Amino acid sequence: MASDPLHQFQINPVVELPKIGGLDISLTNSAAFMIAATVLATGLLVMGMRGRALVPGRLQSVAELLYEFIAGMVRENAGAEARKYFPFVFSIFTFILFGNLLGMIPGAFTFTSHIIVTFALAAVVFLFVTILALVKHGLHFFSFFFPAGAPIALAPLIIPIEIISYLSRPVSLSIRLFANMMAGHTMLKVFAGFTVSMGAAMGAAGYAFGFVPVLLNVALVGFEILVAFMQAYVFTILTCIYIRDAIELH
């Protein structure tokens, strides 16, 4: 069981709570790590900015860096008009980033490796962007689904395809994040398991060469941290691009 690479994705209740109306509302390890991510992100910003020093200290530098990184991303990818939605984008980014990074702590649970979590995030983005476009442009929004100047005879083919393409955005957004996180963590566990199975299969020689997968794992951990940043970045930048589309409506 210990060498089961998928065991790490199991959801277990941490605090058992009574069922309400048939719903199990126990606090799971997934929920606990979500709370931890939120608390840590909030803590970093609140504690970091407490000093309000002109010359920032370490914590304040991190907080400012985070803020300016997302502010720049919103400005460049979503346009100046999207500035009001910065808090939304920033929350999404920090939540995913902290979720990914917390998952890199050995033994921790990675909540972004569950598609239901990433899909919920993507669905929030999708609904937000769609409602934004509807509010801003009203029924003109539906001109999205038919290209200007296309022959009208093609409408029955193009409109469903465009609608499916539009609806596939949250799916691909969530699959990308979830697949990357799950694949990475599974790979780490599989490589770590090699050491054990080599020892079991080949005895002393196996144990002697058991360090090779461990070395590889060191590199993989570094790579996974990169992926943790990158996937949070990709998710956020796509959110920005969607927001720009909703605002501008070509």
Add this chain to the structure above:
Amino acid sequence: MTEDRPPPSLDEIEARLREANRGVPLARNDRDPAGGGDPDGGQRGALGFAFRVGVDLVAALAVGVGGGMLLDRWLGTAPWGLIVMFFLGAGAGVVNVYRTVNGLGYAVGYVQPEAREDGKSKAPPSGDERR
């Protein structure tokens, strides 16, 4: 040459910082589109790109098939909803891939490629021209 002056007041420093900060976004704007300094600025290596395209293709297909099955259950038209929506989903997947590969991004809906080309080369400000 500043050694002779008394140490600047906080207000002065603040003003200078603001000045310096105003330059930063400009510099960043200039650098990014050209160098692609960001890890996912659209050129993150072939593997990442392949993964992106693959996910786009499959996601649209999954939406099509899932939607088709839901339609069938709702209207009782099995298997026609599934069959029709499968092909529409496949088409949407190809459209997604076409957009990604041509650098049209994930823009909503559909725009004449030429119009998008203009907007694509230069970053955000072009949005106003396009409207």
